[in-house]
Structure formats: C-alpha cells, structure tokens
Amino acid sequence: MKTPRGTSTTDIGGFRSAFEKCRVPEFSPRHITPAILHPVIERIASGSGGVVRLERGGNSFGGMPIFTAAAGSGPTRILLWTQMHGDESTATRAVGDLLSHFAATAGSDPTRDLLSKLTVTAVPMLNPDGALKCMRRTAQGIDLNRDAIALRTPEARFLTDLCRRVSPHYCFNLHDQELSTVGDSAEITAVSLLAPACHPDRSDNAARRSARNLASFMAGIATALAPGKVARYDDAHEPRAFGDTFQGAGYPTVLLESGHIRGDVDKEEVRKINFVMLSAALTMIAGGNVAGAGTGNYDRLPVNGKRAYDTIIREVTVGSGSDAYRTDLGISRQVDTHPEEPPRLVDAGDLRLFAALEEIDGSRISVEPADLVLNAPFEYSRLMRP
Numbered sequence: 001m002k003t004p005r006g007t008s009t010t011d012i013g014g015f016r017s018a019f020e021k022c023r024v025p026e027f028s029p030r031h032i033t034p035a036i037l038h039p040v041i042e043r044i045a046s047g048s049g050g051v052v053r054l055e056r057g058g059n060s061f062g063g064m065p066i067f068t069a070a071a072g073s074g075p076t077r078i079l080l081w082t083q084m085h086g087d088e089s090t091a092t093r094a095v096g097d098l099l100s101h102f103a104a105t106a107g108s109d110p111t112r113d114l115l116s117k118l119t120v121t122a123v124p125m126l127n128p129d130g131a132l133k134c135m136r137r138t139a140q141g142i143d144l145n146r147d148a149i150a151l152r153t154p155e156a157r158f159l160t161d162l163c164r165r166v167s168p169h170y171c172f173n174l175h176d177q178e179l180s181t182v183g184d185s186a187e188i189t190a191v192s193l194l195a196p197a198c199h200p201d202r203s204d205n206a207a208r209r210s211a212r213n214l215a216s217f218m219a220g221i222a223t224a225l226a227p228g229k230v231a232r233y234d235d236a237h238e239p240r241a242f243g244d245t246f247q248g249a250g251y252p253t254v255l256l257e258s259g260h261i262r263g264d265v266d267k268e269e270v271r272k273i274n275f276v277m278l279s280a281a282l283t284m285i286a287g288g289n290v291a292g293a294g295t296g297n298y299d300r301l302p303v304n305g306k307r308a309y310d311t312i313i314r315e316v317t318v319g320s321g322s323d324a325y326r327t328d329l330g331i332s333r334q335v336d337t338h339p340e341e342p343p344r345l346v347d348a349g350d351l352r353l354f355a356a357l358e359e360i361d362g363s364r365i366s367v368e369p370a371d372l373v374l375n376a377p378f379e380y381s382r383l384m385r386p
C-alpha cells in the first residue's frame with residue numbers, strides 16, 4: 001500500500017498546473033447560469049468515454065433539470081453539491097474544472113488510481129432557478145439551506161434523497177460567503193471552512209470528528225495557497241441547514257465557503273484555490289488517512305470577522321464651513337451577494353477597524369450631508385467632487 005500523503009507532501013504544484021490545463025473557459029464569468037453550465041457538463045461527459053456519467057437527477061420547482069455528474073467506481077463514496085444558493089457559483093466553476101480534469105486525464109495513473117478508490121457524485125448547481133436569476137433563494141422564495149428538515153422545496157427533497165441513495169463517506173457543501181475579514185485582522189477571507197455542528201451545544205459525533213480532520217487537512221492546503229487569508233465559518237448550530245442535518249445523520253460534511261481576494265474581481269484565484277483544495281482532499285480521502293490529518297490546522301483558524309466592505313473611502317469631508325466634518329464611508333456592492341446591485345452606502349464614521357477590497361483616499365473629496373443616506377444606492381464616483 002502506498003504511503004498516504006499528508007499536508008506537507010501533497011503535490012499542490014501538480015494540482016495547480018492541472019487546473020491550468022483543465023480550466024473550463026466558458027466559466028470565465030463570475031455568474032454561472034444553467035445555460036452556461038449545462039452544455040459544458042454535457043460536452044465533458046460525452047467526451048469522457050464514460051468516465052463522467054451525467055444524469056438528469058431531478059427537477060427544480062421551475063422545471064429546470066438538476067444534473068448529477070458521477071465519476072469513479074471505488075468503494076469510498078463522495079457527495080458534493082454547489083450553488084444551493086443561486087448567486088454563489090465559484091464552486092460550480094471549480095467542480096466543472098474537476099470533472100474536466102477527470103475526463104482529460106482518465107488514462108493517467110493518478111486519476112485512474114483515484115477513481116478506482118472513490119465514487120464521486122457531484123451536483124454542480126442544486127438551485128438552477130436561483131442561478132438563472134442570480135438570486136440566493138429558490139423560485140419559491142425559500143432559502144434552500146433552511147429547508148433540510150421541512151423539505152418544502154423539490155431541490156431539498158432531491159438532495160436528501162440523493163444523500164440517502166449515495167450514503168456518502170464524505171460530503172462537501174460548497175458556497176460563496178459574504179465579504180469578511182479573517183478574525184479581527186485587516187486580511188480579507190479568501191476561503192473559510194467549517195465542520196458544521198450537529199447539536200445545539202456544538203458537541204461532536206463521529207461524523208463531525210471525521211469532518212474536522214478533513215477540514216483540517218483542507219485548511220493546511222488553503223493556508224499554503226493563501227497564507228493568512230483562511231478562516232473558520234461560524235459554527236452556531238442551524239438544524240435547518242444541510243451541513244448540520246447530514247452531519248447529525250452521520251455523514252461527515254465539510255462546508256467550504258469561497259471568499260474574496262483583492263484584485264480578483266472574477267474570483268478566478270478563489271476558483272483555483274477551490275480546485276486545488278478539492279483535488280487534494282479527494283486524493284487524501286483515497287489514501288485513507290483522513291484521521292492522520294489531526295485537527296490542529298482547523299482549530300487554529302481565526303473565525304470570520306464581519307469587518308469588511310467592498311469599498312471604504314477614508315477621511316471624506318462632509319458639508320462645508322464651520323459645520324464640516326470628516327468621516328469614513330463604507331460601501332457595499334454585495335447586498336445578498338448580488339453583483340448587479342448598485343453600490344450602497346452601508347456605514348459611515350470611524351472605520352479604521354474595517355478592511356475593504358478597494359480603499360480610496362478621500363482626503364481631497366467632499367460630499368453634501370444630504371448625499372449620505374444609509375442603505376440607499378450610493379453612486380460615489382458621480383456624487384463626489386474633488
């Protein structure tokens with residue numbers, strides 16, 4: 001038997017160059033709709049010689065297909081799903097890249113070995129109705145990740161049935177998170193990880209212990225790729241969420257949240273980190289040494305802080321004459337992570353503890369007090385006069 005690979009010896013460079021070779025070009029836009037995804041996964045599956053098996057597994061409330069893409073025939077079963085929230089597409093792109101990699105390298109020893117040990121079942125867009133409109137919720141207006149108990153949506157029923165059928169050894173619940181800092185630092189979180197809680201008191205079961213090991217391994221990979229930019233997601237128990245529910249049912253589940261990197265407007269870097277983390281995690285699982293990862297890398301992660309805005313304009317002058325004062329302005333473009341929203345003014349005052357993707361020196365800029373309406377659209381480039 002081969003020596004299982006640990007964090008220190010994992011071939012991160014190899015996974016990075018695999019990404020460059022198999023990156024799906026159609027997934028360049030940050031937002032992925034069913035019309036972009038479906039032809040790509042159909043092409044990957046039909047050109048894979050049976051390595052990637054595509055199935056219309058279910059239907060959304062709006063009647064759109066929900067596809068599953070499976071690869072491998074090994075005894076260890078993996079279940080991944082993406083875009084449960086329709087506007088969170090980074091992992092959809094990375095999972096598409098992964099399927100493209102499996103198809104392109106099916107004849108190579110590493111991929112053949114991996115797929116002889118694992119059966120990977122991916123749902124690369126669980127909420128196609130939401131994805132179509134770039135909105136978080138389903139066509140019923142329901143947050144799918146609060147429907148794991150009531151199962152009021154066909155998408156939730158589909159995922160629950162699929163999980164029972166697959167009976168996975170490991171699940172990956174793949175999302176995009178709100179803009180956050182790493183703890184109270186000025187670093188923006190590039191990715192965060194969580195082994196979701198399965199009890200209100202946050203105590204562990206066997207599944208969560210296993211998920212912690214896997215998350216710890218992935219934290220090591222992520223930290224090597226984006227040092228100081230990796231966080232732990234809030235571990236408050238949410239019984240209506242799928243991660244918590246599956247963990248409680250005994251399926252080890254890791255939540256991976258794609259965050260943000262300064263200058264990475266289309267989240268291409270975050271997509272690549274996703275690909276490498278998932279590739280390394282699958283290789284680790286196939287090697288059978290998840291427990292050997294320990295929990296140190298995971299336990300040491302700072303939690304996500306809520307101290308980040310898309311743009312901060314520092315030291316703007318408001319008004320004129322003796323009433324004039326200086327303030328910092330916090331601006332969001334991602335209310336509900338919706339990229340088409342106009343920028344909104346969401347905070348004003350002393351924002352020295354907050355970080356931003358874009359920092360603007362406002363010391364030579366003035367605005368009128370009437371222009372500063374919190375939570376209203378704020379077209380700051382037009383309003384400001386130097």
Ligand SMILES: [Zn+2]
Binds near residue numbers: 084085088175
């Ligand atoms: Zn989400």
